[in-house]
């Protein structure tokens with residue numbers, strides 16, 4: 001049999017030079033096909049599986065996917081050639097100061113200066129086409145660093161939000177300080193020193209708990225909250241109503257590991273305050289941290305409700321912290337289709353709020369984090385319909401914050 005097939009091969013297949021060429025073309029095409037297939041696999045990279053494997057969960061990838069609340073949604077394809085190249089306004093910066101344990105970190109590294117500081121953000125945002133940024137204090141219990149107002153007075157490409165620190169004062173029972181701060185907020189609004197209030201941490205959980213069973217990282221976030229009917233919170237809402245300025249609210253409606261689900265209660269509250277403070281502009285940061293249908297419900301009910309989105313980077317801990325908070329993408333720079341659809345339907349209500357901190361760029365490995373975020377945002381936004389793109393990235397925040405650019 002062997003001999004016969006060789007015979008056949010030699011005699012019937014390669015009779016002429018043309019036959020040889022034909023075979024060469026055939027094998028050539030096959031090679032091209034293989035190459036394309038490899039490229040296709042590469043393009044369809046499974047970052048979740050890669051990161052999970054790196055974390056030592058390679059054998060549990062599919063099980064963990066089932067466990068996550070972020071999986072199973074289709075994604076919007078992007079194409080680098082369609083990338084959004086227009087101007088950007090980023091409404092959620094925390095870069096006017098170095099938040100977190102900087103001194104401890106620098107001591108460990110034997111340095112006396114951080115790799116990146118607030119001033120560096122001026123050039124970086126400019127290079128990235130981020131025309132304007134709004135910086136604010138993040139939700140905190142203590143440890144106030146820097147002053148967003150002072151920073152924004154120095155640099156025209158930055159504006160500031162008024163301090164949300166009355167939450168911390170309420171939390172610690174320092175009511176006199178809360179009252180004084182609210183008086184100061186009014187003075188600052190009157191003088192135009194700040195263009196809104198935030199980021200108000202109405203409910204901020206230790207989200208790190210969600211990955212303790214999946215990581216050796218024992219980082220702890222603070223539990224920060226203020227009751228929905230709190231007098232200081234309502235005073236701040238009243239000020240945003242009186243001065244017709246945005247108030248940025250961080251409110252986590254769920255914590256799956258603690259079996260907390262306050263979605264209905266929270267929605268009811270938003271619907272109540274949007275009517276009570278009709279001139280206020282209520283901005284739910286990080287897309288409200290619930291499903292797009294809930295956000296759409298609020299947009300339909302409340303003409304004065306808005307939202308900003310941030311994106312996830314390929315990080316194991318980031319993924320698990322936000323797995324039950326319905327962030328707009330997974331580890332890949334692709335919008336979940338359900339979010340792309342919402343963004344296209346409500347481009348007058350949606351904005352970018354990157355949530356960038358200087359400490360997220362503190363090492364040589366992470367110093368380009370903001371560049372990567374903006375690059376990926378441009379890629380993702382480029383997948384939306386053309387008309388929505390510039391509205392979300394520029395027109396809507398410009399109008400909402402009354403920016404003169």
Ligand SMILES: [Zn+2]
Nearest residue numbers: 199250285286
């Ligand atoms: Zn936040």
